[in-house]
Amino acid sequence: MAFPFTGDAQCPCGTSKFRLSKIPTRRFLCHCTICQQVYGKPYSDVTVLSAARVAVDTPHTIEFAKYKEGPALDRGICKECRSPVVGFLPIMPFVRLAFVPYTNILDKDALPDPAMHIYYGTRVADVEDGVPKFEDEKQSQRKAAGLVLAGFLGF
Ligand SMILES: [Zn+2]
Ligand SMILES: [Zn+2]
Numbered sequence: 001m002a003f004p005f006t007g008d009a010q011c012p013c014g015t016s017k018f019r020l021s022k023i024p025t026r027r028f029l030c031h032c033t034i035c036q037q038v039y040g041k042p043y044s045d046v047t048v049l050s051a052a053r054v055a056v057d058t059p060h061t062i063e064f065a066k067y068k069e070g071p072a073l074d075r076g077i078c079k080e081c082r083s084p085v086v087g088f089l090p091i092m093p094f095v096r097l098a099f100v101p102y103t104n105i106l107d108k109d110a111l112p113d114p115a116m117h118i119y120y121g122t123r124v125a126d127v128e129d130g131v132p133k134f135e136d137e138k139q140s141q142r143k144a145a146g147l148v149l150a151g152f153l154g155f
Contacts (some may be wrong), residue, residue, distance in 0.1 A: 008106045013081035016061045020100065022053040023110045026151030027102060028144065029131070032119035034067045038075055038084055042124045044101065047111060048151035051088050051096035062086075073099060097152055118144050 007020040024047035035044035056062065056076075062085050066072040076085040087099040105111060114131050117123075121135035134140045 005110045006107045009086070009100060009104045010106065011078035011081055011085045011104060012083045013078060015058065015080040016076075016078040016085040017057040018086055019055045019057065020049065020053055020105065021055070022049055022154060024049040024100065024105075024151060025112055025154055026147050027112050027114050028147055029114050029117045029127075030119055030144075031117060031121075031123040032140075033122050035119075036122075036124065038067065038077070039101075043117070043127075044084070045103065045114065046087075046099045046101050047105065048097055048099055048148050049154065050152050051098040054086060054098040054100070056086065064088075091152075097148060115147055116143060 005023045007022075008017075009020055010017045027045070027047045029043050029045050031043040036042065038044075061079050062076040063079055064074045064076050066074055071090070073087045073089045075087045077083065078085050084101050085104065089097045089099065091097055102108070102111065117127060117131055117133040118140035119137065120133040120140075121137070134143050
């Protein structure tokens with residue numbers, strides 16, 4: 001186990017690199033149709049923390065795009081492997097959240113277990129685990145908001 005937390009992170013192909021200056025405290029699994037499309041997987045597995053704690057080393061290798069109208073997650077995709085690198089979501093002026101895929105963080109020892117499945121109503125496959133599952137959109141958004149705020153504050 002590496003201690004202290006190195007914070008090194010990268011996309012699956014290693015071209016897009018970034019660093020976390022803090023260990024994320026919250027992690028969740030999202031079965032929304034956008035995550036399914038962007039990740040090319042049944043669901044995403046992401047951690048959340050303040051964007052101020054994330055430094056992108058290779059901005060030129062990452063393409064940012066939003067996948068829905070209105071205030072939406074700005075998803076950074078690696079130009080090389082087309083995998084999600086890191087996403088940013090503004091929550092108020094000058095305050096942004098960062099969503100970091102679990103697999104992109106190299107030092108996993110310090111990372112928390114997933115707290116919940118959200119958008120489970122649009123799942124493509126059942127998941128047999130003891131993790132709470134929230135199916136409908138409103139409930140998923142409410143639960144995710146609480147979790148994301150806790151992740152942002154870092155407790
Ligand atoms: Zn999602
Ligand atoms: Zn890549």
